[in-house]
Amino acid sequence: xxxxxxxxxxFATDRPTTGEIVLDERYQIHPNSPVPELDLLGATAxxxxxxxxxxxxxxARICEPGVIPRVETMVQFKNMxxxxxxxxxxxxxxxxxxxxxxxxxxxxDRPMGNPLMQSLDERIEPFxxxxxxxxxxxxxxxxxGAFARxxxxxxxxxxxxxxxxxxxxxxxxFGDCVTVPPGWGQSPILETIExxxxxxxxxxxxxxxxxxxxxxxxxxxxxLGYCPVAHLPAQQIVEGKATVGSFAxxxxxxxxxxxxxxxLRGLLCDDPFERWTLEDLEEFLEGEQRRSVPIARESRxxxxxxFEGVSIRHNRxxxxxxxxxxxxxxxxxxxxxxxxxxxxxxxxxxxxxxxxEVITELLENTTDKNDKFLPTRICQVLDPLGPMRFQGLIMxxxxxxxxxxxxxxxxxxxxxxxxxxxxxxxVSLDWTQNREDNLLIDQLSAKKNIKRVQQLLKTSTPGYGxxxxxxxxxxxxxxMSPLLDKAYVYSLRDLMPALEAVVRKTGELPGLIDxxxxxxIAARSKGxxxxxxxxxxxxGGKAIGARIAIVYLFAFV
Numbered sequence: 001x002x003x004x005x006x007x008x009x010x011f012a013t014d015r016p017t018t019g020e021i022v023l024d025e026r027y028q029i030h031p032n033s034p035v036p037e038l039d040l041l042g043a044t045a046x047x048x049x050x051x052x053x054x055x056x057x058x059x060a061r062i063c064e065p066g067v068i069p070r071v072e073t074m075v076q077f078k079n080m081x082x083x084x085x086x087x088x089x090x091x092x093x094x095x096x097x098x099x100x101x102x103x104x105x106x107x108x109d110r111p112m113g114n115p116l117m118q119s120l121d122e123r124i125e126p127f128x129x130x131x132x133x134x135x136x137x138x139x140x141x142x143x144x145g146a147f148a149r150x151x152x153x154x155x156x157x158x159x160x161x162x163x164x165x166x167x168x169x170x171x172x173x174f175g176d177c178v179t180v181p182p183g184w185g186q187s188p189i190l191e192t193i194e195x196x197x198x199x200x201x202x203x204x205x206x207x208x209x210x211x212x213x214x215x216x217x218x219x220x221x222x223x224l225g226y227c228p229v230a231h232l233p234a235q236q237i238v239e240g241k242a243t244v245g246s247f248a249x250x251x252x253x254x255x256x257x258x259x260x261x262x263x264l265r266g267l268l269c270d271d272p273f274e275r276w277t278l279e280d281l282e283e284f285l286e287g288e289q290r291r292s293v294p295i296a297r298e299s300r301x302x303x304x305x306x307f308e309g310v311s312i313r314h315n316r317x318x319x320x321x322x323x324x325x326x327x328x329x330x331x332x333x334x335x336x337x338x339x340x341x342x343x344x345x346x347x348x349x350x351x352x353x354x355x356x357e358v359i360t361e362l363l364e365n366t367t368d369k370n371d372k373f374l375p376t377r378i379c380q381v382l383d384p385l386g387p388m389r390f391q392g393l394i395m396x397x398x399x400x401x402x403x404x405x406x407x408x409x410x411x412x413x414x415x416x417x418x419x420x421x422x423x424x425x426x427v428s429l430d431w432t433q434n435r436e437d438n439l440l441i442d443q444l445s446a447k448k449n450i451k452r453v454q455q456l457l458k459t460s461t462p463g464y465g466x467x468x469x470x471x472x473x474x475x476x477x478x479x480m481s482p483l484l485d486k487a488y489v490y491s492l493r494d495l496m497p498a499l500e501a502v503v504r505k506t507g508e509l510p511g512l513i514d515x516x517x518x519x520x521i522a523a524r525s526k527g528x529x530x531x532x533x534x535x536x537x538x539x540g541g542k543a544i545g546a547r548i549a550i551v552y553l554f555a556f557v
Contacts, residue, residue, distance in 0.1 A: 021094050026051050027107045029060045031098050037118075040176065041185035042067040048107055050089075057110040058089065061179045062096060062103050066409035068402065069104055070178040071476040076150045077178075083146040084139050084165070085154075085174045086111065093478075093488045102488030104478075106179045113173070116222060117159035120189060126225035129259045133285070136162075136222065137263070139172035140215050141281045148208050148278060155182035155206050157214035158190050159221055181402050182206055188234040189227065189250070190214045193270055196238045197320050198387040201406045202395025209272045213246075216267025216276075220250055223260055228252030242316045245296025246270050262290060269293045272385070301345035307332055315346060315355065319382035322375055323389030329375045339363060355381055373427055380434055388431045391418050397428045397446060400453075401473025408470055408480050420466045423450070423457050463522035467515045471523035481516035492524050496554065521553055 021029040028049045038045035038059055048060040063069055074088040081087070089107045096103040117124055127136070140157075147154055154177045161175035183203040188196030192213050195203050221227045229237055229250055240249035246268040256264065263284055266276030274293050276284075283290050304311030305318055308328055312318045322329035332338055342356045358381050366374050372391060379389040387394050393415075395403050400419060407415035422428055429450045436443040456468045471477060479489040487498040495517075 021097060021105075022051070023090060023092050023094050023105055023107070027058070027060065027090055027105075029062070029094065029105060031096070035059050040180055042180040043106075058107055059110055060105050060107045061176070062094075062105055063179060065101070065103070066406060067104075067180055067184070068405060068474055068477050069106060070181065073152050074106070074178045076152055077146075080146070084143045084171060086163075086176045088176075088178050093490050093494070101486035104488065104490070106176075108176065111163040111165075111173060111175070113164035115160045115175075116162045116164060116172070116218075119160055120158075120187065120221065120227040120230040123226040124222075126257075127222040129223075129257075132219060132223055132257075132260065135164075135170060135172050136215075136219055137281060138285060139174070141278060141285060143174050144208060144211055144215075145278055147211070153182060153206055153208055154211050155214075156180075156184075156186065157211055157218055158186065159218050162218065183210075186214070188237050189229060190217045192272070193238060193241045193246070193316065194383075194386045196234065196241070197316075197323075198394055198396065198399070199403075201403045202387065202393070202399040204396040204399030204402070207272075208278070209275055212267050212275055212277070212281075216264055217246075217250055219260065219267065220257070220264055223257035224254055228254055238320070239314070239317050241270065242314050243300050247296065262292070265293045265295070266290070270296065301341075303341070303345050305338065305341040305345070313345075315382040316386060319379040319386055319389065322379050322382075323387075323392075323394045326375055326389075326392050329379075330372070333375055333378050334363070334369070373425070373430075376427055376431065377434075380431060384435070384439060388422075388428060390422050390427050393418055393422060397432055397450060400428065401470070404466070404470050405474050405477055405480075416466060420457060420469075423453055423469065426454070429454070462515055462518040464519065465515065467519035468523060470516075471520050479516060479520040481514050481520070483514060483517070489520070492521065495521070499554075518553070521556070525556065 021031060023029075028051055030047045030049070033047035035045040035047055038061070040061065043061040043063050045059055045061050048058045050056040050058055069091065071091065074091055077083055077085060077087060078089075079087075086108050089109065091104070091106040093102045094105045095101075096105075116127075144154065154174060156175065156177040163173040163175065165171055165173040181200070182205045183191065183195060184200050186195075186200075190213075191203075192210055195206065195210060227250075229240070229252055232240075237249065243249075247265050250268065263276075266280055266284075269275040276291070276293070280291055300313040301315075302313075304313040306312075307318065307321050308325060310321070312321055322333070339360065342359050346356050346359075359378060362374065362377055362381070376388065376390045379386070387396050387399075393403070400423065404416065404419050406412075407419060429447060432443045432446050432450060435441055436447075453469050453472060456464050456472055457466060459465065459468075470480065476490070478484075479487075479495065483502050484498050487494070487501075489495050489498050499517075
């Protein structure tokens with residue numbers, strides 16, 4: 001019996017006897033009928049059938065390995081037809097016959113209309129002012145308000161993920177935001193400067209302020225009928241935003257659309273504290289006096305700092321360059337030239353203490369020439385709103401879970417070690433505290449999460465360590481044990497059948513349990529297992545006590 005056939009036989013209940021791919025004996029996927037126009041980065045779309053209502057037009061998306069869907073958000077919005085989003089009808093693992101593995105599936109009703117734009121490269125007839133206000137903005141206010149009331153974010157607002165709906169296309173349906181992680185597949189064009197600097201796996205969930213920004217960019221392109229910067233590389237787009245402000249950078253050589261200048265300035269404001277909120281949108285829709293947003297000033301130094309052959313004139317872009325090349329950054333930061341540039345050319349913000357003074361103090365107070373945390377601290381001063389940059393990692397602390405999952409899936413040992421060091425060293429906690437002190441952003445919940453994960457990492461007992469951090473930070477990640485590679489063990493209910501298949505194949509119990517499986521059980525369990533997990537270490541897991549502990553875990557599951 002092969003490994004593939006093991007997985008197939010264990011989860012035969014995923015399929016009726018005909019070999020069809022069916023979820024919950026109701027939703028059937030047709031793998032030979034792809035729907036490429038509905039594909040997402042990280043998920044492929046296929047035609048599907050509701051067996052209880054065959055005339056219903058539905059489709060399914062199958063997540064690629066390593067893509068962790070947003071199940072919590074699916075649960076929040078299921079059966080809420082009044083919210084103008086593409087609702088997930090049902091979801092769960094199925095045996096995906098084309099690749100002989102289990103995969104996560106999500107089923108949706110087909111969109112009622114076409115996407116507003118097929119892609120950012122497309123040119124369309126510009127939307128009229130009335131359609132923008134009564135269709136796009138009104139629908140966004142209704143939808144994002146529902147998200148905010150449930151402490152959720154959309155994070156997939158873009159022209160090709162929004163659909164014309166209703167009578168005479170009078171309102172907008174927002175597309176899928178649950179099959180892939182938040183911000184997954186979002187172009188830097190539609191992301192804030194800080195999110196655009198960050199890899200998708202490190203962005204974290206973000207906030208409604210990120211949704212408001214994406215709404216602003218989308219509205220601009222719909223009103224113009226095209227995206228003026230679609231042809232530009234990501235780095236140039238981010239640099240343009242940082243230098244002249246997002247509104248001017250995305251507008252290019254175009255004039256602001258008639259009647260939308262104030263709205264777009266508010267939504268595309270690069271300062272999240274000044275960016276328009278749902279309340280501002282409501283006032284705009286009601287025609288009331290709105291809060292004005294200051295016009296962004298061009299921000300760059302008179303002379304650039306030479307780093308790796310490039311002259312960089314903006315502090316945020318310098319932080320990005322340092323984050324991308326940490327070894328070179330460590331040497332450059334300690335050079336005389338850097339301190340001179342800081343004191344003579346750095347464009348300071350309006351903070352309580354000038355950037356140049358803060359950086360000078362950091363350099364003068366650091367006696368350890370090998371302090372690998374110094375570049376992280378310097379980058380945070382240069383780019384207070386930007387992501388955390390540590391030893392080549394670029395992420396927001398609440399994005400560490402997705403980045404760790406990606407590193408484990410790709411067997412990136414170096415990446416896993418650096419993430420573990422980032423958690424253990426306290427650098428993410430320091431970064432978060434600094435953000436709270438200087439930006440006055442409430443970080444209480446974030447700090448609690450970081451401290452909890454630190455404790456999980458410090459405990460070396462099976463069921464803890466970096467594996468436990470993985471499952472604690474990703475509540476709906478499948479077990480990533482190599483023993484269960486294609487089984488997609490999504491819940492404890494699935495674990496025992498999968499382990500039974502492994503035993504049938506290997507015939508050996510001691511090698512059955514690894515750290516991933518134990519950590520998965522511990523993270524998905526409500527009871528305390530500490531005392532039961534310690535014996536698993538005895539004699540490399542071969543002692544009688546270790547065997548008894550394994551049996552206990554089986555009984556517990």
